[in-house]
Amino acid sequence: MSKAMSMDFLRPMTWAEALAAKAADPEARPILGGTDVMVELNFDRSRPSALLDLTAIPELAEWELRDGVVRLGAGVPYSRIITELGDLLPGLAIASRTVGSPQIRNRATVGGNLGSASPAGDAHPALLAAGAEVEVESVRGVRIIAVDEFFLGPKRSALQPGELIRAIGIPVTGGPQQFSKIGTRNAMVIAVCSFGIALHPAQRRVGTGIGSAAPTPLRAHAAEEFLGAELDWDGPLDRAVANRFGELVAAAASPIDDVRGTAAYRRHALSVLARRTLTWSWEEYRCV
């Protein structure tokens, strides 16, 4: 085969080496679980100069809890989030359970989900609702990007040349969190649309995240503000408030018709998911 067709395979053993390698070849393609990268390569949709395998770097596969924030290494697979972080990050854990199949969850990571920045990535609504921050780094230094500023367009993120995702900082709110997604089969499906919600009782605030219903994952700001103003944190949930919340979430989306569903259905389903997840969260909040 000619040189033009070959691809280097780099496997740094330390984070510093990884940053150096990425600096030396900004086109080198990071790979963690490979569940997006390998699909792209197999379909011949992209042809990077090199693959930069980050799976040998121990700290990427670890998480720690410090000052009320979980610092989740970019390479922690969904299966471990489900088993180890269900209590601290309930929203992300529920979202993780909906990803792919057991095989995919054993390999696929939140770092990879962010790296792909697909509007349909299932981690994103949970991260948006929780108010997460993405910790990115290059040889130039570290940047912290609020997750709602991370997504710039379909499959485009705020990562700059040479930057790698090191970790995701996710505040532990102590409040109930939920995630729901719509798929046309009962497992192993890309979201037709999805919704994440997190109650922040200390701040008397509700965080939201919408997936697969706009060019990027996004927060439903007006819906959050509405709840901020209307929720009675000491009483039961008013049905009218829940319904209005659903409508505002639907209004925040700008979905399209595609093979997975229609724009009208997506809006409708989002309003239902928003109402239901708020109701479940509220029931849980009132019980504790």
Add this chain to the structure above:
Amino acid sequence: MTDIQVTSPVRDGVGASAPRPDGTLKVTGEFAYASDLWMDGMLHGATLRSPHPRARILSVDLTGALKLPGVEAVLTHEDVPGAKLYGVDHADQPVLAIDQVRYQGEPIAVVAADHPETARRACALIRVVYEVLEPLTDPRRAALDPSYEKVHAGGNVVRHQPIRVGSVFEADVVVTGEYEVGMQDQAFLGPESGLAVPAEDGGVDLYVATQWLHVDQDQIAPCLGLPPEKVRLTLAGVGGAFGAREDLSMQIHACLLALHTGKPVRIVYGREESFFGHVHRHPALMRYEHGATRDGRLVYVKGEIILDGGAYASSTPAVVGNAASLGVGPYSVPNISLDAYGVYTNNPPCGAMRGFGAVQACFGYESQLDRLAEACGLDPVEVRIRNAISEGSRIATGQIVDMPAPLTSMLEQVRDLPLPEGVSTDLRDLPGGVANSTHGEGIVRGVGYGIGIKNICYSEGFDDFSTARVRLEVIGEEAAVLVHTAAAEVGQGLVTLKAQIARTELGVPNVTIAPADTQVGSAGSSSASRQSYVTGGAVKTACEAVRERLLELAAKKLSHDGLALSGGKIVSVSGIVVASVAEVLGDDVIEETREYRHRATAPMDQLTGQGDAHTQFAFCVHRAVVDVDVELGLVKVVELAAVQDVGKILNPIALEGQIHGGTAQGLGLALMEEIQVAGGLIRNPSFTDYLIPTILDMPPMRLEILENPDPHAPYGLRGAGEPPTLSSTPAIVAAVRAATGKSLMRIPVRPEHITGT
């Protein structure tokens, strides 16, 4: 037989759940599929396909591809030495496109190179200049509008088959409906693959995953300009087929490249290419009008079924024959006026898929029976019982059902099975599953029924036969049997069954199945649920011939009259063991080859559709229980119960697998499986968006399997693979209708059809 039991019946004979020889290998990932074929020095083939559904080819420039290092051949239609067209039924499909393309994905050129990557790159370097034309994608216009432009010069109607019975088309109760079936894919494992090896005699040996070796040979040889005996095929590991391997895919291309380069050439499609590389299930547009008495007895059926065959004929004519002859279902209908059309368009080519024309019709007529039940205020099972055929009834073609057809008792049996418990609290059992979209909100349960009728074996006068060669000899002091047929094991378990039959017929435990190849006569296709019947019949017949010769030999060698073969021993009239098979055989080898034909069928009358077109009918009944989240339009099938009459259970576990699998494929068509086509272009050619049911979608099944023998068939068996695919779809849709009150005229049902958004 006598009452002295001196021999024991052979293990793993007919009726036993004999294990599959390929089972463990497949589960552990060690089974060699066609894509695993390998030869030192082999080249890799790749195919350049049209991006347009309809275009004129103005020029093809191969220069760039030929210059690429590693490329050994780049071929177009000009390099096809023999016939330029092929086809299972009509030869209308170019081996490589000639001056025009008629569907997206039509092969234009093939490349052989030293690496698959090189071959693909070379394809990308071929410059084709197209004049893109507006694709003809409206099957109704293709069928009925003579002013519609033509996909092929001969016209757009591949076959029109009317059914005309009686003349009374008035009734007290009339229900109508227009139904639509989307394009389903077979979605088999193991995309199209094969290895062509040039031979010293100027011929070629092809190792390939296919469904019918001889019909491939018959199509390949003329295109290569070779006599059939110089094109030898051997079956390679098949992942699954479901009809999609009835048509050729890479066969001629690999042979052309191998003969051109003088080197072995392997072609392996990827999944995306596979979606373009095989035919799909015909999408259907159907109109039905059912007239009945007030107590729900059918007076007449009017119907129109338009099947979109896409760019080439493939098996469209036979699919139309099934849709027409089985178009009113397993019901006695005194007056029928039905027209089935199969047409050409610039949509993806469609052909054989499990259920073959009967599936589409079944969704239509079963939906209609539910409407009729509602109009007459009857229970859906009751309305079916009032109209069901039974042994001695006539179907739409006038053919008498001369075998058991216990539909009434099957319907009662499925209705009377206990219903599953109430709505579960486990997320995995709810609509939406682990996606956590409901905790019980919006859920409504529904129950629905479906019944279908499927013809088994090839119909309409086709000379449908199989060939088996059986050899009996002593190997290492033990009697051993070798069974050789050309029948394709496509996952259905035929390899296991052939050995079971040989064990039962010859009483010899040690049976080997030779690889399927063209060194023995044709076995016909692994389709139409026919191989147990026809190849099973051939193996049985050949074994009987071997047994006869064995007994002659025994009589001669032992100078003993009235000998019989029992439990693998030669026994006297009184049942006393006289000798073992091995003792009788000694150094003698007995080999017999037999062809087996089922009883002849007749064509359908071109104007009335009348005729004894079918060999055998098979029936399955389903009851579906679903939970629907009516607010979100998501469905969880809670339980599927099936009653199927198989005549004789040959291998219980394999049979259950067939019924489970067929039912699951019907579930897929009801709720999710569709190749979405817009303007002739496939929008979802991957398993990312072509969804097939997972274990969370397919519920546990309750099966009741009946054994009412068909007196015409070997062992009384009935083909079993297809019937469950027919009836599960309408049963599920009926259950969703019952839960939602929506009319749901199109399958697959999508969430937005239920929510109305």
